[in-house]
Amino acid sequence: MDLQAVRTFVAVTEAGGFLKAAADLSVTQQAVSKRIAALEQTLGVRLFTRAPRGAELTIDGRAFLPHARELLRAAERASASVRPGSRALRVDVIASRTAQSSAMRGFHHAHPEIGLDVMMLVSMDTAVAVLRSGELDATFRAVGAPGRPLPDDIESARVLDEPLELLTGPAHALADARAVTLTDLVGHRIWMPGIAPGTEWGAYYDDLVADFGLTIEATGPNFGSDALLDTIADTPSLATFMGKHSRLIWPKDHDLRRIPIKTPTPVYPHSLLWHRDNPHPGLGALRAYLAVTGERRDPEGTWVPGWVLGR
Missing domain, CATH: 3.40.190.290 (D-Maltodextrin-Binding Protein; domain 2)
Incomplete structure (x- = not known):
């Protein structure tokens, strides 16, 4: 699974919309949209619906969110385990x-x-x-x-x-x-x-x-x-x-x-x-x-x- 796309999914969730997430990630809104589309294709489900106040999680998006956050935490732990000064x-x-x-x-x-x-x-x-x-x-x-x-x-x-x-x-x-x-x-x-x-x-x-x-x-x-x-x-x-x-x-x-x-x-x-x-x-x-x-x-x-x- 593309961790960059997972990180973008969590950023959109926390920002409440694609535009704000793009600013937080220092990328374009088009890049955010492409990453989310690729992640949805990988999972075979829709993760967001468009709403007047931004992007809202679907039922599948809400189910995936805690696992997405754990994936990012696991990636950080894996990186820290070999990072000079971080590992034992x-x-x-x-x-x-x-x-x-x-x-x-x-x-x-x-x-x-x-x-x-x-x-x-x-x-x-x-x-x-x-x-x-x-x-x-x-x-x-x-x-x-x-x-x-x-x-x-x-x-x-x-x-x-x-x-x-x-x-x-x-x-x-x-x-x-x-x-x-x-x-x-x-x-x-x-x-x-x-x-x-x-x-x-x-x-x-x-x-x-x-x-x-x-x-x-x-x-x-x-x-x-x-x-x-x-x-x-x-x-x-x-x-x-x-x-x-x-x-x-x-x-x-x-x-x-x-x-x-x-x-x-x-x-x-x-x-x-x-x-x-x-x-x-x-x-x-x-x-x-x-x-x-x-x-x-x-x-x-x-x-x-x-x-x-x-x-």
Whole structure:
């Protein structure tokens, strides 16, 4: 259905005549008449009758009027859903309890006027593909993993370095330590069932294992963070790595311990990725917010894989 004709029909109804509607629409009266005639032909009914005081709706015109107005409202909603600045900013994070999610909550608090749609895509390839298609505005990823070059039209900025901590149950051999080193962890079982093969965070932990001789096990299904915490609390031989800014809640009787890792401190390098031609004004606001609030660690005393540093 021709929305221009529908809009003209509503204008004639509200103006009470063709001449006044033509003035309101900044077109000629002949153009209004042609649009109404075309709409009547499409519908197969008369919409107006001529009257001394202008144009009056027929029975069919009165029946069509509420639907015509809803068509125009639907068209406006459809347009607004993709209009830069009107639709929600779509941002991908790894998981709901990570530093990335905390950063997005802070951004939403600082900019409540910007609509926000947060999603979780597992694959970097998927995230980059939807960035390029325009279905996604930004994603948080670690950039530089071997075999994962960014396309030329995707830009990135390192926005947050998150220290890793050791998470143990109360009976673990290191549970009472105030801090540990990566050397202290050699020979201990680090259980991380959430590592997905082929991901950039999988490459991160592969390099951590190679550089420090650690034992990281990714066996078993990933039932989520609650199941992971239950297992760590009940199994003295297991520990896991957790981002310092990850928000965790567990039963009091779990008595879990979050232990800092020192000299060096492994940090996970979160970068923001976006398409260089993305016009959404909320993207600029997000980048500016992260530039001010993001935490960047001094390389001295920290560890990241060589590919993060471009070596």
